[in-house]
Amino acid sequence: MFVRNAWYVAATRQEVSDKPLARTLLNEPVVLFLNGQAEICALEDRCCHRGAPLSLGEVTSAGVRCGYHGMEFDRSGRCVDIPGQERIPARAAVRSYPVVAKGDYVWIWMGAADKADAADIVDYPPEGDGWPCANDMLHLKASYIMVLENLMDLSHLSYLHRTSIGSSENDSAKASIDVRRTDRGMRFLRVMRNADAPANWTKRYPTGPKVDRWSDFEYVAPSTIKQYSGGVNAGEYDAGVREGAHLVRTLHAVTPETEKSCFYFFNKADGYARFEPPGTERTWKSTTDVFKEDAFMLEQQQLRMENFDEGRLMDINTDVARVQMIRVLKERLSQEQPSQEMAGAK
Ligand code: FES
Ligand SMILES: [Fe+2]
Incomplete structure (x- = not known):
């Protein structure tokens, strides 16, 4: 549904x-x-x-x-x-x-x-930031809800994206997470302070081994997420320093094909190497490569979800944003079709 x-x-x-x-x-x-x-x-x-x-x-x-x-x-x-x-x-x-x-x-x-x-169509890209951007799309054999959920629990970065954008398990465990409702959905901000730079940043981030990094995700129900992520030298995030920051933004627009498949459109923009075309190309390629890691896991997850009872799944602390997002999605569906249950939404 x-x-x-x-x-x-x-x-x-x-x-x-x-x-x-x-x-x-x-x-x-x-x-x-x-x-x-x-x-x-x-x-x-x-x-x-x-x-x-x-x-x-x-x-x-x-x-x-x-x-x-x-x-x-x-x-x-x-x-x-x-x-x-x-x-x-x-x-x-x-x-x-x-x-x-x-x-x-x-x-x-x-x-x-x-x-x-x-x-009511989402405003994107933001007017005037001038960041070079590119579109891509992955056709997934997985529910669109799983794609959205994947974006709402970033603890997976330390495991699924260990060799690219993931921080260490310790840094991830210390991340602060702030979840808020908005008029059209919800928003969450995840900040890691004084963390090791992920593998993908070390070549581009020579100023020091420790960084503050953040991810600001705005969910616009039912199927769009605006993402702003960045990194600065450790200590600079709370001081408001953004000069020279590693900055990326992504629009995630996930359109159901069926209950078990979707089109994952994403628009990736580079605010860090925006005047350096080869650097921008690297950022874009790395974004798609990272999302392919997600795609592989999501398709495997879909197979398990089809074959086994969803009722035995459980939530852990890192599900806080995911749970809020599902609540919003269910509310949206029940407003439209009060008697219907949404397949795949727990
Ligand atoms: S004109 Fe379209 S099926 Fe006959
Ligand atoms: Fe991911």
Whole structure:
């Protein structure tokens, strides 16, 4: 069960072109494309005649023509041409979805169209910071909830990302965590003071072996997280020193494909080596490499969750932000569908 009345990233802008893009979102087959007037279109990917995928057809000026018997649909989903037939019945139509291009993404609304308000789409990137950024996406055989949960318990960095961005177990255990509710979700700040620099930083961080590092995660329900992370010399965090800081930010937008799979879109930005292209390239590559470590673990976790009873799972201290996030997500779902349980959300 998914929150439907929300904006999800359907694709990057680059992915949507005059060639139909087929993508299953929240268990529904969707076709995305730019019609001949360069308008973004998102239609149910199932022709109302005999059920052929419209993504196998061709884009027209108004919309798309089915590749099987040639019915044409405009961007509202209305059939505008039936070959060899004058009269077009009113029910000759497929569902269309509200779509908006904002930032680097095409956002889609899978719920009641009359509730869609583009003003609710997450603002990203922040205006004017000028950090070079790049998009990436991982298609995971794991629940989108697991991806969000992964980001809400950073104690995994010391184990899963030991050789890249993880701090030592001791430093991680001493991290301070502050969790707060916000209007649209929740936020948590995790700070490690006087910690060893992680393996990935040592080449770029010659000023000393000890650092203060922080991660500021803002969850915007149901499926978006804005992350700001950074590091300074030990002692500088509380003094407010940010000059020369190691700074990165990431937008995580996790769109369910099914209950057991998702599209993990991320936009990674470098505020540290922003005037040094090779350094920025290294930061981007390292971000994707780290997320692939997550992806591997999450897919293995998904297999276990499918085969064994979720009821025997337990929480530990480091789950504090994860538990709060799940609470927000469940509240959001129950507002929309009071009688429904969310699959996979404990
Ligand atoms: S299935 Fe699309 S026109 Fe026949
Ligand atoms: Fe991770």
